[in-house]
Amino acid sequence: MALDVSVSTRDGEIIQPAQQRPAPPCAIVIFGASGDLTHRKLIPALFDLFQAGLVTKHFAVLGFARSPLSNDDFRRTARDGISHYTADAVASDKSWEEFSKCLHYISGQFNEPASYQLLRERLEKIDAGHGTQCNRLFYLATPPELFEVITGQLGAAGLNQRPDEHAFVRLVIEKPFGVDLETARHLNGSVQHAFKESQVFRIDHYLGKETVQNILAFRLANGIFEPIWNRNFIDHVQLTVAETVGVERRGGYYEQIGAFRDVVENHMLQLLSIVAMEPPVVFEAEPVRDEKLKVLKALRRIPPEQTGEFTLRGQYTSGSVDGRPVSSYRGEEKVAPDSWTETFVVMRLQIDNWRWAGTPFYLRHGKRMPKRATEIAIQFKRAPQMFFPGEERLEPNVLAMRIQPDEGISLRFGAKVPGPTMQLQEVDMNFMYGSSFRDVEQSDAYERLLLDAMLGDRTLFTRADEVEQAWAWAQDIQAGWSDRPNNVHFYPAGTWGPGWADAFIERDGRQWRKM
Numbered sequence: 001m002a003l004d005v006s007v008s009t010r011d012g013e014i015i016q017p018a019q020q021r022p023a024p025p026c027a028i029v030i031f032g033a034s035g036d037l038t039h040r041k042l043i044p045a046l047f048d049l050f051q052a053g054l055v056t057k058h059f060a061v062l063g064f065a066r067s068p069l070s071n072d073d074f075r076r077t078a079r080d081g082i083s084h085y086t087a088d089a090v091a092s093d094k095s096w097e098e099f100s101k102c103l104h105y106i107s108g109q110f111n112e113p114a115s116y117q118l119l120r121e122r123l124e125k126i127d128a129g130h131g132t133q134c135n136r137l138f139y140l141a142t143p144p145e146l147f148e149v150i151t152g153q154l155g156a157a158g159l160n161q162r163p164d165e166h167a168f169v170r171l172v173i174e175k176p177f178g179v180d181l182e183t184a185r186h187l188n189g190s191v192q193h194a195f196k197e198s199q200v201f202r203i204d205h206y207l208g209k210e211t212v213q214n215i216l217a218f219r220l221a222n223g224i225f226e227p228i229w230n231r232n233f234i235d236h237v238q239l240t241v242a243e244t245v246g247v248e249r250r251g252g253y254y255e256q257i258g259a260f261r262d263v264v265e266n267h268m269l270q271l272l273s274i275v276a277m278e279p280p281v282v283f284e285a286e287p288v289r290d291e292k293l294k295v296l297k298a299l300r301r302i303p304p305e306q307t308g309e310f311t312l313r314g315q316y317t318s319g320s321v322d323g324r325p326v327s328s329y330r331g332e333e334k335v336a337p338d339s340w341t342e343t344f345v346v347m348r349l350q351i352d353n354w355r356w357a358g359t360p361f362y363l364r365h366g367k368r369m370p371k372r373a374t375e376i377a378i379q380f381k382r383a384p385q386m387f388f389p390g391e392e393r394l395e396p397n398v399l400a401m402r403i404q405p406d407e408g409i410s411l412r413f414g415a416k417v418p419g420p421t422m423q424l425q426e427v428d429m430n431f432m433y434g435s436s437f438r439d440v441e442q443s444d445a446y447e448r449l450l451l452d453a454m455l456g457d458r459t460l461f462t463r464a465d466e467v468e469q470a471w472a473w474a475q476d477i478q479a480g481w482s483d484r485p486n487n488v489h490f491y492p493a494g495t496w497g498p499g500w501a502d503a504f505i506e507r508d509g510r511q512w513r514k515m
């Protein structure tokens, strides 16, 4: 049974921030401009910002890659990308005409100083032609092995320096930020050799999702939840990131990384930090990131010899998803036929601080699950005394934040079924983005993050110490797993993981949420 709750705002109006600031004049250099991320995410996001008037005409994109493309070729692929990956019709659109004039391309070698001299000359021309006022955003959309090379070359060419005192130069980096603590430290070291930390914007695209930002709004803008947001009232928290997709054509990458390092160590730890952190003193980048870091520091380490107790890995075999037969992980392109890489993980985590002591956080992530669902479920303790027949069978109160899809928040509680007896049933109070904000289009995570990077707001980007702390926590688990590499349980694609995953949580007297 679901009770719909309509969301009302003051006088039915959405309360706007003082004003939606457009980006300042800026040239964005995208390294890896012929790649998938550029066409799938970055160009469509920039086009949307352009259409919304959030980037001005004093704006330009300079694509940099090895492929020998002309400006026109780059514009054509950009337009194809928008048509292919978004719902926007661009072919005859006037705004596309205007936008495409802002797109430029330069072909170069990532490790050749001469290419960076050419880059500098092109940027100077762009500053003159587009009025971008020497403001620069360097976006690394390349494979990670090039991060160090590019930042080193930018530094050597002096492109890390502000051409004048009013200008900004920033660096945006995509994950993965290393594959363990040592590589993360090394990468941070080389990036910080050329750029100050205040110039660096590390993207975890989960932080750009509307629904993830809404966790902050939910917690910090509503007085009624804060008093119960702790170990006294919350029995446990479940975080689920379930995907129906497999590894697609990324088998080569995934083989080296696995589900834990691909999603849990970064996206899920970020979700956990936002759910568990203390309210910051002010809502600004450093205080927010300080509080998230404290959560990561309070995460109890799982000693290598105890990984079997607190974690469980799985790998999909062939099965069926969405009514379609799909191959096993071992049958995917570029995956070893005897691979033990995990495609599914569950974990039981503890946060050792006053707010959360004794309240477990269960994490569950897998590929080839029956359903795509990312959710954070806060399960409250039961009422201290039972009055009604059958009450013990009633599910405890759950606050579920659906990150995607069907974005929204629901609160489950017990209600009396109409009739002569005191019979109870669970009902849901539901807030759904789709119905409450019908006329507001949800922007893609990359739109928000690109705009914030141009505006210089680092709140939704991860700091070097957060990244290193997450890896420091993860390394014991990695060590424990490498001692027993084959301790991975199989599950048929299209199921909720190996049967052991149920036993994992049931031994604590709890159950996974049904999605």
Ligand code: BG6
Binding pocket: 243, 262, 263, 374
């Ligand atoms: C990426 C991972 O970082 O996040 C992918 O590399 C994963 O394997 C993706 O599928 C999930 O992101 P989203 O936004 O689709 O939930």
